[in-house]
Every structure is written in C-alpha cells, then in structure tokens.
Amino acid sequence: MSNVSLVTTFILTGLPHAPALHTPLFGIFLVIYVLTVLGNLLILLLIRLDSRLHTPMYYFLTNLSFIDMWFSTVTVPKMLMTLASLDGRAISFHSCMAQLYCFHFLGSTECFLYTVMSYDRYLAITYPLRYASMMSGRTCALLATSTWFSGCLHSAVQTILTFRLPFCGPNQIQHYFCDAPPILKLACADTSANEMVIFVNIGVVASGCLLLIVLSYVSIVCSILRIRTSEGRHRAFQTCASHCIVVLCFFVPCVFIYLRPGSRDAMDGAVAVFYTVLTPLLNPVVYTLRNKEVKRALLKLRSALVLIQGK
Numbered sequence: 001m002s003n004v005s006l007v008t009t010f011i012l013t014g015l016p017h018a019p020a021l022h023t024p025l026f027g028i029f030l031v032i033y034v035l036t037v038l039g040n041l042l043i044l045l046l047i048r049l050d051s052r053l054h055t056p057m058y059y060f061l062t063n064l065s066f067i068d069m070w071f072s073t074v075t076v077p078k079m080l081m082t083l084a085s086l087d088g089r090a091i092s093f094h095s096c097m098a099q100l101y102c103f104h105f106l107g108s109t110e111c112f113l114y115t116v117m118s119y120d121r122y123l124a125i126t127y128p129l130r131y132a133s134m135m136s137g138r139t140c141a142l143l144a145t146s147t148w149f150s151g152c153l154h155s156a157v158q159t160i161l162t163f164r165l166p167f168c169g170p171n172q173i174q175h176y177f178c179d180a181p182p183i184l185k186l187a188c189a190d191t192s193a194n195e196m197v198i199f200v201n202i203g204v205v206a207s208g209c210l211l212l213i214v215l216s217y218v219s220i221v222c223s224i225l226r227i228r229t230s231e232g233r234h235r236a237f238q239t240c241a242s243h244c245i246v247v248l249c250f251f252v253p254c255v256f257i258y259l260r261p262g263s264r265d266a267m268d269g270a271v272a273v274f275y276t277v278l279t280p281l282l283n284p285v286v287y288t289l290r291n292k293e294v295k296r297a298l299l300k301l302r303s304a305l306v307l308i309q310g311k
Helices: 019-049 056-084 093-126 137-163 180-184 192-225 230-258 266-289 292-310
Strands: 009-012 090-092
Touching (some): 019 292, 056 093, 093 230, 230 266
16 A cells, blocks of 8 residues: 555544533643743753752753653643634644654653663662762763653654554544554554554553663662661652652553553543643652752742842
C-alpha cells in the first residue's frame, strides 16, 4: 500500500465532557497553564540569581523546569483552542507531526532526567564526602546532554514510524493532542508493528527508568537508616520526598496508558491530563514549598524587589 496520505488536516475531539463545562474547563486549564509557566520561570530565575543554588541538584532542576514549561506549552494551548471554538479543533498534518515529536521529545527527556536526578540523590546521600568530585560540572553536563539526546532519538523513532503510515480515511483524533496511539487508529494500514514499538519504545523505557529510580531509592533508604541522628534522617528523607512525589505523578499515568496496547478509550485522555497538565505545575509547587533553600532564595529575591521599589 502506498504511504502517501490523503488526509491533510486532523480534527482533535478534545477531552470528553458535557457542553456546559466548556467555559469552566477553559478557565481552569488557562489558570493552570499560566501558573505552570510562571512557576517554572520563577525557579529558573531563582537558580540563576542565587549562587547557593549552583549545585548539581539545582542544575538538573533547571533542566526539569525548562522542560516542564515547554512540555505544557506543547499540549495545553491547543487544548484551550479546542475548548474555545469548533474551529480550534483542526490541526494540519504537519502541525500534528510536530506536536507529536515535541511531546515525546520533551516527555522522554523528562523521563530520563528523573532517572538522572534519582542517581544524583543517591550519590549525595550515600557518598556525601565524595559527592562533589563524583558529580562535577563536567559530569552533570554530560548526564544532562545524554538525557536530551536520548529524548531526541526516542521521539524521532516514534514520529517517523507513526507518520510513515498512510492516512486516507477518517481524520478525527480521539484525544486533545496528537499522540501516537489515537493516531494509529486512523491509519489505512496494519499498525500491529507500530503498536509493538509503542509498547517497547515507550512503555518499557518508562518502566525501565522507573525501576532504576526505585532501585536508587531503595539504596537511599538503606543509607538513610544508617544515619545515627533522627534529625539527619529527617533531613535526608525530606530532600528526596519532593522527587518521589513528582516521579509518581509522572510515571504512573504514563505506564497506565502505554503499557496497555489494546486500550485506547476515553479514559486515556483523562489520565494523560495528570502528566501533561498537572505534573508540570506540581514540580515548581513541590520543589518551592518543600525546599528550604529555594524558599530562602525566594525571600531574598522578594527583599531585593522591595528594596528596588523603595528607591
């Protein structure tokens, strides 16, 4: 069968909801998106301005905030357009391709970055005296670059395999953004090989990263339990709590969607909201509210702004 596609425009059906909820949902997601962008920009600004935050942990947090800001931007504005009007549901073939590539590029990079961050916490708690030498600036840059490169490669494979298929029939995507599983349903060809690639390339990668994170935290807990003082144990647990929260919110919905090759129902769209909309907002909230160093930097920035206004 020819791989030339007759479809030039797709229609996103959006999230399943009652028509009366158009305006409330638009308002809720708009507020979440604005808070997500502002929150992550604030973290980037704080880390940039405060020299005490120039450590490996905050270097990776900078990467995470940058990813989250754009990860949300890839999906939420288009979702708002579908809620605002029927015309906003249309998306061109090439725009759909670009959205799928960017979504999986940023999503998989974040997946790998969470794994690197867990490794960083493992070294910081298990080898505190050797941590500075083991996690040098060069090592941090190499690890961060590896996550971006891996995400780029992962997404390229996914996008090429999806859009090399012919699309000649229905053009309604049962989702609020262009993702591989709902797009495959529209292909005029056998998609079993693509579905297997999704299962392996996305599901197993996510599961593998999650397994490495769990192993890191098992080792971290063992190291924490060997700390003699209760205050030391409490500080160590608190350091890792933030990472654990956002990891669960990101990976659990991901595994739920991509490790069920036969399931492409409306529930997947609702579950996807957790890691495409809520997790990018949760990261700045969790890291800011639960981290004393970030709160200290925030108060310092606030005092500086008050001083400037006073002048």
